[in-house]
Amino acid sequence: MSAEAIPNRDAMVAARSRGDGPIDMIGLVLTVITILVALGSFFPIYWAVITSIKPDGEVISGSNSLIPNRVVFDSYIHIWNNTNIGIWYINSMVTSLIITALVIVSSAGCAYALSQLDFPGRRVIYVLILACFMVPMQALIVNHFVLMAQFKLLNTWAGIILPQLIVPVVIIVYKQFFDSVPKEFREAAQMDSAGHLKILFRIYLPMNWGVTASLAIITFIGAWNSFLWPFLAATGEATMTVPVGITQVKDAYGIVYGKLMASAVVAGLPVAVVYLIFQRRVTQAIMLSAGVKG
Amino acid sequence: MLRDKRQEYLVALMLVGPFVLIYGALFVWPTIQMAMLSFTKAPLIGTGDWVGWDNYVKILSHKLFHQAFWNTAYFVLLTVIPNTLISLVIALAVNRLKGPVQGFVLACFFLPYILPVSVVFLTWNWIIDVQYGLVQGFVALFNGGKPISLTRTIPLFMPTVAFVTIWWTMGFNILLFIAGLRNISPEIYEAASLDSAGRWRQFQRITWPLIWPVTALVLTIQLIAQLKIFDQVYLFSIGGRQDATITLVQYVYKLAFQQNKGGEAATAAMLLFGMIIILSVLQYQLLRARGEK
Numbered sequence: 001m002s003a004e005a006i007p008n009r010d011a012m013v014a015a016r017s018r019g020d021g022p023i024d025m026i027g028l029v030l031t032v033i034t035i036l037v038a039l040g041s042f043f044p045i046y047w048a049v050i051t052s053i054k055p056d057g058e059v060i061s062g063s064n065s066l067i068p069n070r071v072v073f074d075s076y077i078h079i080w081n082n083t084n085i086g087i088w089y090i091n092s093m094v095t096s097l098i099i100t101a102l103v104i105v106s107s108a109g110c111a112y113a114l115s116q117l118d119f120p121g122r123r124v125i126y127v128l129i130l131a132c133f134m135v136p137m138q139a140l141i142v143n144h145f146v147l148m149a150q151f152k153l154l155n156t157w158a159g160i161i162l163p164q165l166i167v168p169v170v171i172i173v174y175k176q177f178f179d180s181v182p183k184e185f186r187e188a189a190q191m192d193s194a195g196h197l198k199i200l201f202r203i204y205l206p207m208n209w210g211v212t213a214s215l216a217i218i219t220f221i222g223a224w225n226s227f228l229w230p231f232l233a234a235t236g237e238a239t240m241t242v243p244v245g246i247t248q249v250k251d252a253y254g255i256v257y258g259k260l261m262a263s264a265v266v267a268g269l270p271v272a273v274v275y276l277i278f279q280r281r282v283t284q285a286i287m288l289s290a291g292v293k294g
Numbered sequence: 295m296l297r298d299k300r301q302e303y304l305v306a307l308m309l310v311g312p313f314v315l316i317y318g319a320l321f322v323w324p325t326i327q328m329a330m331l332s333f334t335k336a337p338l339i340g341t342g343d344w345v346g347w348d349n350y351v352k353i354l355s356h357k358l359f360h361q362a363f364w365n366t367a368y369f370v371l372l373t374v375i376p377n378t379l380i381s382l383v384i385a386l387a388v389n390r391l392k393g394p395v396q397g398f399v400l401a402c403f404f405l406p407y408i409l410p411v412s413v414v415f416l417t418w419n420w421i422i423d424v425q426y427g428l429v430q431g432f433v434a435l436f437n438g439g440k441p442i443s444l445t446r447t448i449p450l451f452m453p454t455v456a457f458v459t460i461w462w463t464m465g466f467n468i469l470l471f472i473a474g475l476r477n478i479s480p481e482i483y484e485a486a487s488l489d490s491a492g493r494w495r496q497f498q499r500i501t502w503p504l505i506w507p508v509t510a511l512v513l514t515i516q517l518i519a520q521l522k523i524f525d526q527v528y529l530f531s532i533g534g535r536q537d538a539t540i541t542l543v544q545y546v547y548k549l550a551f552q553q554n555k556g557g558e559a560a561t562a563a564m565l566l567f568g569m570i571i572i573l574s575v576l577q578y579q580l581l582r583a584r585g586e587k
Binding site for chain 1: 302303305306307308309310312313314316317319320321322323324325327328331338339384387388390391395397398399401402403404405406408409410411412413415416417418419420421423425426428461466469470473493511515518521522524525529532543546547550551556559560563564566567570571574575578
C-alpha cells in the first residue's frame with residue numbers, strides 16, 4: 001500500500017479487520033514476537049545439526065558457539081564406521097515402503113467396495129473399522145509379540161511390517177473421496193462393459209491421485225517414525241530400524257554428543273526432506289485424517 | 295440393465311479380502327487372544343492355568359499399577375490443556391501473517407512434529423545434558439549455580455518430558471486450529487470492526503465460540519494420544535529409576551517383556567484398553583455431533 005494514496009473507507013475497514021493498518025504498532029510487535037518464537041521452536045533442530053558438524057573438542061569446550069568455528073564430518077564418518085546405521089537405513093526404508101504400498105492398495109480396494117458395491121457383510125466391515133479406531137495398538141503389543149513369535153517372524157522384515165498395516169483412517173478418507181465421485185462416471189464405464197477393477201484403477205484412483213499421494217506420504221512418515229513396535233520386534237542389531245538403532249547403540253563412541261547428534265540428523269533427514277518437498281500434501285493428509293476439511 | 299449380482303459379490307470379496315485378512319489376523323485375533331490371556335497365569339510365550347479374575351484383582355491392587363495410572367494422569371494433565379492453549383495462541387498469531395512469512399513460521403512450528411521420537415529424545419537429551427547441556431546455565435540460576443539433571447531428579451522428570459512433548463506435537467494442533475480459523479468467515483470480523491470492537495472482544499465474542507468445536511476435537515485427540523504415552527517417557531527414563539516415572543503402557547511392557555508375566559501384562563493391557571474405549575466413544579459422539587451440524 002503506497003503512502004501517498006488516500007485510503008478510502010472500505011480499504012481502511014479492510015486494513016483494520018486484518019489488523020495491519022499503517023500505524024498498527026501492536027500488529028508489528030506481534031509479528032516480530034511470532035517470528036522470534038518460531039525461530040525458538042526451530043532452534044533445537046538447528047542446535048542438533050550444528051553439534052553434529054562441530055569437532056568433539058569444541059562440543060565439550062563449553063563455548064556453546066551458535067556457529068561452528070570449524071565444520072567437520074568426523075561424527076558422521078564415525079557412526080558410519082562403528083554402527084550398523086547403513087543396515088538400519090535399509091531396514092527402515094524397506095519396511096516403510098512396503099507398509100505404505102500395502103496400506104494404500106488394500107485400503108483403496110476396500111474403500112471402493114464399501115463406496116460403490118453392494119455386498120453382504122458391509123456392516124461387519126464398518127464395525128471393524130470403527131472398532132480399530134478405538135482399540136489402542138499399544139495395548140496389543142503383548143499379543144502381537146506372541147503372534148509374531150509363533151510364526152517365527154521376530155527379527156524379520158515381515159515381523160516389523162505386519163502389525164503396522166492397521167491404519168484404518170486411510171480407508172475412511174478414501175471412502176469419503178470415492179463417495180464424492182459422480183456416479184455417471186461409473187455407469188458410463190459399465191456401459192462400455194468395463195469391470196470394477198478397471199473402473200477402480202482407471203477412473204477412481206486417477207481421479208484421486210492427490211489424496212493417494214497425501215495418504216501415502218503420511219503413511220510413510222508414520223511408518224518411518226514408529227518406535228514401540230519395531231523396538232519390540234527387532235532385538236538384534238542387524239534387524240533394527242533407524243529410530244530404534246540410534247537409541248540402542250552408544251558403544252565405542254568416546255565423546256558421544258556429536259555422534260549422537262549425527263545419528264539423529266541422519267534418522268530425521270528422510271522425513272524432514274519429504275515434509276519440506278510435500279508440505280501441502282502433508283498438511284492436507286493431517287487435516288483429512290483428523291476429520292477436518294482443509 | 296441387468297447387473298450380475300454374483301459377479302459384484304465376487305469383485306467385492308476380492309477387493310475386501312486383503313483388508314479382512316490383515317485386520318482379522320492382526321487386529322481381531324490378537325484382541326481375542328489378549329482377552330483370553332488376561333484370565334490365565336501364562337508366561338509371555340506359552341500357556342498357563344485359567345485363573346479367572348485373579349489377575350484383575352491382583353493388578354488393580356498392585357502398587358506399581360497405581361503408580362503408573364497416576365503418572366499417566368499427571369502426564370495427561372501436564373500436556374493436554376497446556377498444549378491445546380499454546381497451540382491456539384500460536385495458531386492465532388500465525389493466522390495473522392501472510393504469504394511466505396506465514397509459510398516459514400508455520401514450517402518452524404510444524405517441523406518437529408514429523409521427526410521420529412528418537413530424534414526428539416536425542417536432541418533434547420543433549421540440550422538438557424548435565425555436563426555440557428545448553429540449558430544448564432539457565433537451570434543453574436535456580437539451583438544456586440549448580441547444574442542439575444532434569445530427568446534424573448524425579449519431581450522434574452514429568453514436567454521436562456511434558457515440555458518436550460508439547461514442543462514436539464504442537465505443530466499438529468496448530469494446523470487443525472489454523473484450518474478452523476480459516477473457516478470463520480471474514481465478514482463476521484469486518485462487521486465487528488465496524489462496531490469498533492477491540493481485538494480481545496473480537497476474540498471473546500467471535501473467535502472463541504466459533505473455534506470451540508476444533509478446540510474440543512484437539513483436546514480429545516490429545517487426551518487419547520497421551521494416555522497411550524510410552525516412547526518419550528521410556529527413552530528419557532533409561533538408566534534412571536524407571537518405576538518412579540512408569541506409565542501405563544510402560545507397565546504393560548515391564549510385565550510382559552521384563553518380568554515374563556504374559557497373563558498379567560494382558561490384564562493390564564485390557565484395563566488400558568477399557569479406559570481408552572470409554573474415551574474414544576466420547577470422542578466419536580463429539581465428532582458425530584460436529585458432523586451433523
